[in-house]
Amino acid sequence: MTQLGYTAVLVLWACSTALAIQCGRIENGKIVDKVEEKTTFRCNHGYKSENGINETTCSSEGWSPVPICIVQECPHPPDIDLAEIVSGEKAEYREGDVVQYRCYPGCTLAGSERITCNGEKWTPPPKCLAPCIITRQQLETKKLLLSNGRRRTVLIQSDQTMEFLCGEHSDLKIPYFIKCVDGRMDLPTCISGTGEKCGRPPTIENGDITTLSLKEYAFGSLVEYRCQHYYIIEGDRKSYCYNGIWTKVPVCLEPCVITQEDMRSRNIDLKGESAQKRYVSHGDFVEFKCRSSFFPNSSNNYRVQCNAGQIPYPQCT
Template sequence: MKSSLTLLCLVVWMNVDASSAQTVCSGPLPSVPDARVTEESIKNEYKEDDIVLFSCNFGFVPAGRISYQCKKNKWVVVRSGKCKPRPCELPDETANGHYSIHVGDDFVFGATIKYTCNDGYQMVSKMDIRTCMVAGWSNHLPICEVVSCVPEATDGRVVVSGLPDDDGVRQYGHELKFSCPNPAHQLKGNPQVVCAAGGMWNNHFPTCEDVTCEAAEKIKNVNVIGIPQNNNTMKYGHRLQFECSNSKHVLKGESEVVCSTNGQWSHSFPICEEPKDFCGPPPHLMNGDTKGGRESYRSGESVQYMCQKGYQMDPPSAYKTCHDGIWTRPITCLKPCTVDEEPMNTQNIQFKYLRKIKITLYATHGDHITFKCTGHSRMSPVSVDFRQQCINGVMNLPYCQ
């Protein structure tokens, strides 16, 4: 009886010791990128051979199952799957534009693409970015429309070439050209503008302003006639006359100058000097020449000039005379005018009394030519008259629109 009781106590002790020595994984659960432990696997305590399953986070998809098992106080991989970002279909292309990856490296969950319009087009959508979501790409496909520019208002003096018939918008790259048909006006600003990116012209539209010439500072020994009181600027066509303040002096240069195009005087201002007995070589005549010539002339001697073919002598007398050391009688060879087909087409005009020709028409100084509008165009309100005269190589062309 005594030996049986001793054996029973030994068995009970061995069972209690085995239970207390059972393995438990008490440390933190394994960490799997972009995954979490399933609710079914969560326990307060994990014993030997317990298994933990993982599921992928939102936006990720499994590539194989993921599970760990408790073995000898450690977590051991059973299935080594991964969680990968959910892919999106290839993004849609937008007409007249393109996209590039803005965030990320591939078309997967969380990646962002940015759309950009091609040159000459502009984004009309509020959003130019799309993000890969679980349900696909966010936002609508952006839209690119052609860049267009609205012409600015101009004053009545400016002639604009290149405007649409309906005064509508002009597309990217379209060029407008400007001119001032009245010789009394000059263009202030760029003579041409281009419709650029963003629907803006690359320069402001120019204006036509009055041509003005400034009076020179007071010239020694010279009286200037024609300067307005309290005004140092004179408009196109204004004339100044000069005379020597000392009657014994001789005026060297032109006795009269005219305010001409681009705000320049027709000639340099003269000077007054004491008279001399000899003159040097005859002065050069633009578009003309002398008949013979010497290096020195006595006072009272003359030299004959002639103009090139097509040019007219002004005044008709072709002689300059040496007087007190200077050459008198200003002579000018007045230029002929040329009328080409290209500028006439630009101004929408043609000859009224001549059939259409494809050669250059020449008109000598003083000749008149009459024009008319082509087709159904009409004379512009700011145009010069149809009948124009050649004045020293300049003939203003009317403008029809």
């Protein structure tokens, strides 16, 4: 600290001390500045000014207005559906207090289980996502079976997916895999197999049908696709014949091909590997390093992800 700065601190301290002696100290607060007749004060942590004013004047009759610092309280923590507070609950809450929630069994927690009193409000509370309950009666009404071919009441947690099958003499109308979303699950409908037949199923680039292709398929028939090596399948592997039309087929996402030529032009190598050519599947990560005598560029990311045949190469200089 400079001599000038040190002197300013001494002056402020002297003024504060004089004011405290003349008008009395500010309980649960402190003086932070004085400009002519105006004195600025600040309440201690966990307290706030009763009237929201942080300026006062010291006169021969004392402080005017009188600075009063009161405890800064938070409202009661919010009530959350399908949850209860398991720790930190009390009659009154102050800044810094923490409460913890717990979802009821079968519910899924979204967000932080703990919230903190921050000033006069709480940090954002979590949400408890409801599970889906599928009854035996619902399955019978919809003519549905579970993936094991049986019917029973089941509980599916939110964001979980369940596979359904249709009973005898019926075919599943897509969607085939159904996800539970916060207590809601739209069950598929099974329909009788009396619709129009389909011709040969569509072909997909860089992929094949796993079974022998026929000239004609009955309503409700299905075919399953697979991708070539290093290609990643996106979408449902199965396509159904529905009233003469095949349902949406999957896509085979292209891998990334990393060559020495590509790396040499950017002064990089694969970290820990020395292959002449490397295939990286869509969605996979790969890490590079700079070649000897070259240095990384701070704006580059050297651990990158393959995206449908495209990879963002880093550069070394």
